[in-house]
Amino acid sequence: MEDKSRISKAIQLIAQLSIDRASQVFSKMVKCGAKISLEKVYLTDITKATEEIAIEGGEVIGAYIDLVGDAPFKFLITFETNDSLLLTDLILQRPTGSTKELDALTQSAVQEVGNILASAISNVFSSDFQIKMKPSPPQVVHDFAATLFEEYISAIAAESNEILIIESQFMVVRHNLKCAMYILPLKGSDKTLSYICNTI
Amino acid sequence: MSKRILVVDDAPIIRLMLSDILKFNNYEVVGEGCNGQEGVDKYKELKPDLVTMDIVMPEKDGIQAMTEILEFDKNAKVVMVTAIDQRESLMKAIRAGATDYIIKPFEQDRVLSAIKKAFGEA
Numbered sequence A: 001m002e003d004k005s006r007i008s009k010a011i012q013l014i015a016q017l018s019i020d021r022a023s024q025v026f027s028k029m030v031k032c033g034a035k036i037s038l039e040k041v042y043l044t045d046i047t048k049a050t051e052e053i054a055i056e057g058g059e060v061i062g063a064y065i066d067l068v069g070d071a072p073f074k075f076l077i078t079f080e081t082n083d084s085l086l087l088t089d090l091i092l093q094r095p096t097g098s099t100k101e102l103d104a105l106t107q108s109a110v111q112e113v114g115n116i117l118a119s120a121i122s123n124v125f126s127s128d129f130q131i132k133m134k135p136s137p138p139q140v141v142h143d144f145a146a147t148l149f150e151e152y153i154s155a156i157a158a159e160s161n162e163i164l165i166i167e168s169q170f171m172v173v174r175h176n177l178k179c180a181m182y183i184l185p186l187k188g189s190d191k192t193l194s195y196i197c198n199t200i
Numbered sequence B: 001m002s003k004r005i006l007v008v009d010d011a012p013i014i015r016l017m018l019s020d021i022l023k024f025n026n027y028e029v030v031g032e033g034c035n036g037q038e039g040v041d042k043y044k045e046l047k048p049d050l051v052t053m054d055i056v057m058p059e060k061d062g063i064q065a066m067t068e069i070l071e072f073d074k075n076a077k078v079v080m081v082t083a084i085d086q087r088e089s090l091m092k093a094i095r096a097g098a099t100d101y102i103i104k105p106f107e108q109d110r111v112l113s114a115i116k117k118a119f120g121e122a
Helices: A001-030 A047-054 A083-094 A106-129 A145-157 A189-197 B012-024 B034-048 B062-072 B087-095 B108-118
Strands: A034-045 A059-069 A073-080 A133-135 A139-143 A162-172 A179-185 B004-008 B028-033 B050-052 B078-082 B100-103
Touching: A001 A034, A001 A083, A001 A106, A001 A162, A001 A179, A034 A047, A047 A145, A047 A162, A059 A083, A059 A106, A059 A145, A073 A083, A073 A106, A073 A145, A083 A106, A083 B012, A106 A133, A106 A139, A106 A179, A106 B012, A133 B050, A139 A145, A145 A179, A162 B078, A179 A189, B004 B012, B004 B034, B012 B028, B012 B108, B028 B034, B034 B050, B034 B062, B050 B062, B050 B108, B062 B078, B078 B087, B078 B108, B087 B100, B100 B108
Parallel strands: B004 B028, B004 B050, B050 B078, B078 B100
Antiparallel strands: A034 A162, A059 A073, A059 A133, A059 A139, A073 A179, A162 A179
């Protein structure tokens, strides 16, 4: 139990560092002030995880990314469909409302934000803790938020009854753009996270 | 005559952003590739003056694709474009023969300075 609590603390620290870095790169990407806040870090029963995060029902565009290396994680980022249109306009510096429907470019905007944020997290592992991590190519998905989340946590269901969830939210200045980002440590990351606990 | 550039990235939005920057600055974008294998195939077909190459891509990553391009043409100029800002990964790309690298998200000025440096114009 103590180990779990220490690892949870280490993850909270890494999550905060990662999110600070991700905020900087996301602001640069959308060319206006953006803040990603760490909402919650908690351990929960895997069967209750979807309830716990209280996902609202709408369709979202998301990107799954595996962070592979010394501390494997699964990463998920989701935008509500309308927000993905706004995201595309912000990245391409078009007037808002220019992107009218979901297309390959819109999906690609979510794909690239996922790639850049997951890379920012792996960069924190590398620069601050000398831990080797690399993101996989993003897999773009479009479905109901709860469906995507259940698929996301199913990766860990076979090996654990509990999962540690890191939730965050994005806010972009002058725009009501919301995004959810989840980082899920996989079993193989325990040893590296324990090492981090001992170094901080 | 404007220099001919091949843009390789699995994200269409990045290919669009890079192509816009290059075209606006009088470079000719002769083709695009969405994975490493396409990058190699299009290089052989189009023989561009320079390639911008993402590192993390499906099918074949950018470093492998660049290695195959350099085996085909040892004078090929390849500028890596990546979100992975890690010394080891960037050194691996440079050791494998990359002319320069650009970290995503990028600014127009950084893209142009890497391209000009590759062409010896900086």
